[in-house]
Amino acid sequence: MTISSFNGYHSVMSLRIHNMRAQFTDLQRQLGTGQKAETFGGLGVQAGLDVALRQQLADVNAWQSTTEHTGLRLELLNQTFEQISAIATDAAEGTDPNAFDLLSDGQTAGQNIAMTSLAELFGLMNTDIGGRYLMSGKAVNTKPVEALGVVLNGDGTRAGFLQVRDERLEADLGPAVAAGNLGRIDVSSVGTTVTFAEDGVHPFGFKVTGVNSGLSNATVTGPAGSPATTDVTFTGDPVTGEVIRVYLDLPDGTTTDIALTVGGSGEPGTFAIGNTPADTAANFEAALADALAAEAATTLRSASGMAAADDFFGTTGGGEPQRVDGPPFDTATAMVSDSATTVVWYRGDNTAEDPRLGATARIDDSVTISYGLRANEEALVNIVKGLAVYGTETFTANDETDRARYSELADRSWYELAEQSGSNSLRALVSEFGTISYSVGTAEQRHVAAAGTLIEAVEGIESSNLEEVATKLLQLETLLEANYTTMSKLAEMSLTNYI
Structure with a gap:
C-alpha cells in the first residue's frame, strides 16, 4: 500500500x-x-482581436501604398504644370504686337521662341513615369501626342496643321475679285442701291451682324435673311464727315467693324460724294470692297488661322480634327472630319466621359479620387493653339499689310497664352489637381498615424x-x-x- x-x-x-x-x-x-505564441491559437481569448487588427493594418498598408504611388504621379504632374505655365508665360511675353522686327526666316524672335516652346510642350505632354503616360487618360500605355513634325507638316498621307490652316484660309478669304479677297462677301450695286451679302450659308469668312448708319439721305435695309443681305440706298447727298459702320463676326468668334466716312478723295476708309446718288453709290461700293479686302488681308486672315487651330486641335471630348471640305476651298460650304487623311494629333483616350475618370485610386475606406488627364483638354489646347498659330506664320519686311496682320496675330496668340481665370484655364486645372494632391497627402498622413496605432496594438497582443x-x-x-x-x-x- x-x-x-x-x-x-x-x-x-x-x-x-x-x-x-x-x-x-x-x-x-x-x-x-x-513573440508570445507561434500561432493565433496560442494567443487565447485575444486571438480574434489580433486577427481583426492585422486585417485593418493590411488595409491601411494597401491604402498607404496607393497614396504613395498616386502622390508620386501627382507630384510629377504638378511639376509638369509649373513648366507648362512657365512656357505659356514666356511665350505670351514674346507676343508683342508692336515688335515687327523680322529675322532672315521672315519671323520675329518671339515667333522663334514660340516654336521652341511648342516642341518643349509636346515633350512635356508625353511625360511618363515607369512607362505609364500621365496625359493619355485611360490609355496609359499610349504616347499622348504625335511627333510635332508630323502634327505640323503631315506625313505624306495625312495632312498636318499647316495644310489644314492654308485650306481654311482659302475658304475664309473666298474668291479673288478686283479689290482682292472680300471674305466671302459679295458687293454689288444697281443704280442708287449698294448690296453686300454673304455668299452662302457656311461657317467661313465675314458674317455681317449689323450696320450703324449716320448717313443723311441714305436708307439701310438689313442685314436680314440667310445668308444675310444688306442694302444701302442713296436718295441724295450725305454730309461730309458722316460715318457708316458695318459690324462683322470673324471665324474665331471675335468681332471687327469697318467704318466708312463721307468725303476725301480716295483715302482708305472714305468715299466721295458723286454728282448723282448713283455716282455716290458707286463710290461707296468701291470703298466698301476696298475696306473689306483690307480687313480680310489682316484681321480675317489672323482670325482664320486661329479658327483653323480650333478645327485641328480642338478634339476634346471625343472630337476629331476638322478641315474644309474641298477642293475647291475658296467656295467651300462645309467642314469634314477624316482621320485617314488628316493627322490626329492627340492619340490617347478620347471619349465624352469626364477625363478625370481616366485614372482612379482608392486612398481610404470611403475615399476614391479621380486624377486622369488628357493632353487635349481645353486648358492645354489653348496653349498649343497660341504657340502653333503664332509660331508658324511668316511675314514680309516693310509691308504695312503684313505689319497689321502680325499685330492682329500677336494679339490673338497672347490671349490664348496669357493666364486666364475661367473654368477651362490652366490656372483652374492646376487648382483642381492641387486639391486632389491635398486629399492624397492628407490621407497619407492619416494612414501613417493609423498604421502606427495598429502596429502598437498588435505588438501589445503578440509581443512578450x-x-x-x-x-x-x-x-x-x-x-x-x-x-x-x-x-x-x-x-x-x-x-x-x-x-
Missing part, C-alpha cells in the same frame, strides 16, 4: 516537471523571438515583455532544480530507508 502511494506521487511529480519543462521551453522561445519572460525563466529554473532534486532523492530511497 505504501509503495503504491509512492509510485502515484512519483507520477504526479514527473507530470509536473514535464509541464514546467514545456513552460520553460516556451519561455525560452519567447525570449528568443519576442522580455523582462517578465526573463523573470519567469529564472523562477521556473529554480522550481525545476528543486523538483529535480526532490525527485532524485526520492529515487534513491528504498524500503529499508523508509522503515
Whole structure:
C-alpha cells in the first residue's frame, strides 16, 4: 500500500516537471523571438482581436501604398504644370504686337521662341513615369501626342496643321475679285442701291451682324435673311464727315467693324460724294470692297488661322480634327472630319466621359479620387493653339499689310497664352489637381498615424515583455532544480530507508 502511494506521487511529480519543462521551453522561445505564441491559437481569448487588427493594418498598408504611388504621379504632374505655365508665360511675353522686327526666316524672335516652346510642350505632354503616360487618360500605355513634325507638316498621307490652316484660309478669304479677297462677301450695286451679302450659308469668312448708319439721305435695309443681305440706298447727298459702320463676326468668334466716312478723295476708309446718288453709290461700293479686302488681308486672315487651330486641335471630348471640305476651298460650304487623311494629333483616350475618370485610386475606406488627364483638354489646347498659330506664320519686311496682320496675330496668340481665370484655364486645372494632391497627402498622413496605432496594438497582443519572460525563466529554473532534486532523492530511497 505504501509503495503504491509512492509510485502515484512519483507520477504526479514527473507530470509536473514535464509541464514546467514545456513552460520553460516556451519561455525560452519567447525570449528568443519576442513573440508570445507561434500561432493565433496560442494567443487565447485575444486571438480574434489580433486577427481583426492585422486585417485593418493590411488595409491601411494597401491604402498607404496607393497614396504613395498616386502622390508620386501627382507630384510629377504638378511639376509638369509649373513648366507648362512657365512656357505659356514666356511665350505670351514674346507676343508683342508692336515688335515687327523680322529675322532672315521672315519671323520675329518671339515667333522663334514660340516654336521652341511648342516642341518643349509636346515633350512635356508625353511625360511618363515607369512607362505609364500621365496625359493619355485611360490609355496609359499610349504616347499622348504625335511627333510635332508630323502634327505640323503631315506625313505624306495625312495632312498636318499647316495644310489644314492654308485650306481654311482659302475658304475664309473666298474668291479673288478686283479689290482682292472680300471674305466671302459679295458687293454689288444697281443704280442708287449698294448690296453686300454673304455668299452662302457656311461657317467661313465675314458674317455681317449689323450696320450703324449716320448717313443723311441714305436708307439701310438689313442685314436680314440667310445668308444675310444688306442694302444701302442713296436718295441724295450725305454730309461730309458722316460715318457708316458695318459690324462683322470673324471665324474665331471675335468681332471687327469697318467704318466708312463721307468725303476725301480716295483715302482708305472714305468715299466721295458723286454728282448723282448713283455716282455716290458707286463710290461707296468701291470703298466698301476696298475696306473689306483690307480687313480680310489682316484681321480675317489672323482670325482664320486661329479658327483653323480650333478645327485641328480642338478634339476634346471625343472630337476629331476638322478641315474644309474641298477642293475647291475658296467656295467651300462645309467642314469634314477624316482621320485617314488628316493627322490626329492627340492619340490617347478620347471619349465624352469626364477625363478625370481616366485614372482612379482608392486612398481610404470611403475615399476614391479621380486624377486622369488628357493632353487635349481645353486648358492645354489653348496653349498649343497660341504657340502653333503664332509660331508658324511668316511675314514680309516693310509691308504695312503684313505689319497689321502680325499685330492682329500677336494679339490673338497672347490671349490664348496669357493666364486666364475661367473654368477651362490652366490656372483652374492646376487648382483642381492641387486639391486632389491635398486629399492624397492628407490621407497619407492619416494612414501613417493609423498604421502606427495598429502596429502598437498588435505588438501589445503578440509581443512578450522580455523582462517578465526573463523573470519567469529564472523562477521556473529554480522550481525545476528543486523538483529535480526532490525527485532524485526520492529515487534513491528504498524500503529499508523508509522503515
